[in-house]
Amino acid sequence: MSAVIMRQPIKLLSPQLADQIAAGEVIERPSSVLKELIENALDAHATRIDIDLAAGGIERIRVTDNGEGIIASELPLAVSRHATSKLTSIQDLLQLQTLGFRGEALASICSVSQWQVISCIDIETQACKLSSVNPTQPHADHHPRGTTVQIEKLFHNTPARRKFLRAERTEFRHCDDVIRRVALARFDVAFYVKHNARQIHRLPAVKDDIGRTRRVTQLCGEQFIRESLAIDYAHEGMRVWGWISTPDYSRQQTDLQYFYINGRVIRDRMINHAIRFAYQDVLPTGRQPAYVLHLEIEPDRFDVNVHPTKQEVRFRETRMVHDFLSRSLRQALHSGPNRLTNVATATNHPVSHYRYEIDQDGVQEMAGEYKSVTEAHSDLLFGRYIFCQQHDKVLLIDLQIACAHLTSERWYQQLLADAVKQHPLLIPLRFKLDAKLCVQFEEKQSLLAKLGFDVTLITVDEVVLRFMPAVLSAYQSVQDIALALLAQDAHDAGQEILFSLLVDKSLNMNKVDINQITQTMQMQVQTYQDCCREVTETDIAHLFREFR
Ligand code: ADP
Numbered sequence: 211m212s213a214v215i216m217r218q219p220i221k222l223l224s225p226q227l228a229d230q231i232a233a234g235e236v237i238e239r240p241s242s243v244l245k246e247l248i249e250n251a252l253d254a255h256a257t258r259i260d261i262d263l264a265a266g267g268i269e270r271i272r273v274t275d276n277g278e279g280i281i282a283s284e285l286p287l288a289v290s291r292h293a294t295s296k297l298t299s300i301q302d303l304l305q306l307q308t309l310g311f312r313g314e315a316l317a318s319i320c321s322v323s324q325w326q327v328i329s330c331i332d333i334e335t336q337a338c339k340l341s342s343v344n345p346t347q348p349h350a351d352h353h354p355r356g357t358t359v360q361i362e363k364l365f366h367n368t369p370a371r372r373k374f375l376r377a378e379r380t381e382f383r384h385c386d387d388v389i390r391r392v393a394l395a396r397f398d399v400a401f402y403v404k405h406n407a408r409q410i411h412r413l414p415a416v417k418d419d420i421g422r423t424r425r426v427t428q429l430c431g432e433q434f435i436r437e438s439l440a441i442d443y444a445h446e447g448m449r450v451w452g453w454i455s456t457p458d459y460s461r462q463q464t465d466l467q468y469f470y471i472n473g474r475v476i477r478d479r480m481i482n483h484a485i486r487f488a489y490q491d492v493l494p495t496g497r498q499p500a501y502v503l504h505l506e507i508e509p510d511r512f513d514v515n516v517h518p519t520k521q522e523v524r525f526r527e528t529r530m531v532h533d534f535l536s537r538s539l540r541q542a543l544h545s546g547p548n549r550l551t552n553v554a555t556a557t558n559h560p561v562s563h564y565r566y567e568i569d570q571d572g573v574q575e576m577a578g579e580y581k582s583v584t585e586a587h588s589d590l591l592f593g594r595y596i597f598c599q600q601h602d603k604v605l606l607i608d609l610q611i612a613c614a615h616l617t618s619e620r621w622y623q624q625l626l627a628d629a630v631k632q633h634p635l636l637i638p639l640r641f642k643l644d645a646k647l648c649v650q651f652e653e654k655q656s657l658l659a660k661l662g663f664d665v666t667l668i669t670v671d672e673v674v675l676r677f678m679p680a681v682l683s684a685y686q687s688v689q690d691i692a693l694a695l696l697a698q699d700a701h702d703a704g705q706e707i708l709f710s711l712l713v714d715k716s717l718n719m720n721k722v723d724i725n726q727i728t729q730t731m732q733m734q735v736q737t738y739q740d741c742c743r744e745v746t747e748t749d750i751a752h753l754f755r756e757f758r
């Protein structure tokens with residue numbers, strides 16, 4: 211007996227069903243609705259957002275903003291699928307400034323709830339309302355400039371999904387988490403939050419350090435603020451600022467960790483690693499640091515994976531971002547705010563909190579302080595120079611050049627002995643070669659290998675670097691060094707060539723053994739004339755003026 215299979219004809223999904231399916235992807239629970247509504251308000255440049263929740267958001271989510279509003283004639287579009295005001299060409303996708311752009315959040319949310327949207331574009335225009343009762347016909351209503359979206363009875367028409375909702379308390383916790391994350395990203399926006407008619411948060415907009423600290427205190431607790439360091443570092447177009455817990459304050463969970471890139475919430479493995487790396491010497495295993503950190507970086511230096519539920523990023527220079535983050539955090543964790551090392555280093559410049567303004571009087575003050583610098587033997591000025599004392603003289607050492615000298619010396623010795631030590635890269639580096647370098651690559655591969663680089667060609671013009679010479683551990687741009695080596699005409703490497711490869715490359719100061727450099731240089735000033743010179747008081751004054 212054969213089963214009779216009824217063939218079903220192929221049909222287009224009804225728009226309602228398509229929306230409900232899409233809703234399944236974007237909207238998991240009340241907090242996901244809340245997140246979308248807040249993001250819409252922020253995209254509309256709201257400066258104040260009022261949130262009113264009932265029963266953990268299951269019964270009601272109402273978000274009111276004072277943003278740009280939606281014109282009456284566009285209200286029906288706002289709630290339909292693939293309707294957005296944020297994207298008109300595929301080009302726009304690459305330069306997105308807004309949080310939403312796919313034009314399906316509202317449509318999805320509305321397909322699984324009872325909803326109403328009231329909006330007004332300015333005081334002189336009549337506000338308009340549209341709701342699930344009559345989803346195509348806007349009505350005149352009252353509303354100040356801005357928009358209110360009210361979502362009730364989430365998943366009332368998709369019982370299978372409603373079943374997955376947890377207790378009211380749990381759903382509220384998720385909503386509250388969304389609110390905290392946004393509020394710590396957007397200090398410039400006021401947030402007022404009620405749950406079951408009870409005021410939960412009152413967060414006025416803030417502009418200055420005091421205000422921001424107040425908001426962090428409100429959201430992360432007094433103890434966190436008391437036991438954290440405010441940091442602000444910048445380096446090569448990147449800036450990291452925020453609050454990080456001192457080693458004395460740690461947590462069992464990762465619940466107090468907020469990280470943003472250009473104001474977006476980001477969860478990323480490399481970032482987590484960089485932060486953990488910075489704390490590894492100071493926190494007992496199993497304990498978690500707490501932090502609120504903002505990374506600012508030019509948008510064209512990383513890609514945000516635009517999938518709505520993932521918050522992943524891809525950086526152009528992963529290693530550089532990783533090192534910048536861990537180095538900045540380490541520096542803050544290992545030095546109190548009053549040490550001279552924190553004063554003004556050009557390569558890793560604490561921008562506000564530890565900033566030391568140098569004016570005319572400052573020159574005097576600093577010149578007065580340099581005595582203690584010479585005693586310390588290891589303090590770094592402008593991220594590049596160290597003073598040290600040799601008998602009755604003061605020497606100024608240019609670390610950049612000194613490092614290049616010492617490193618090239620060591621490297622060359624290892625090369626002569628055919629024993630160059632290698633280090634694996636934490637994250638293998640992939641990079642492209644231009645046509646000329648591709649040709650050079652074959653000829654140079656054995657030299658590269660002898661020098662400790664493990665580079666393999668993986669496509670016609672792309673290589674991956676897995677091991678690097680251990681002597682280069684203090685250098686940030688191993689990739690540049692390898693490329694410069696490829697571009698060299700010479701087929702073997704003398705010490706001079708190695709030196710010239712290194713001399714202008716930036717250093718990771720945490721990995722520079724300053725004491726060793728100071729000692730070597732002091733012993734052989736004559737040999738290292740170009741990186742070590744005697745200084746006078748006038749020189750110092752000049753130096754400070756130059757860097758002011
Ligand atoms: P998206 O945000 O991806 O564009 P949505 O479905 O979230 O898609 O919103 C659709 C459109 O409705 C938005 O592009 C915007 O023009 C408008 N809109 C939604 N919420 C608001 C709001 N709070 N204020 C102003 N306009 C809004």
Ligand code: MG
Nearest residue numbers: 250310311315
């Ligand atoms: Mg949106």
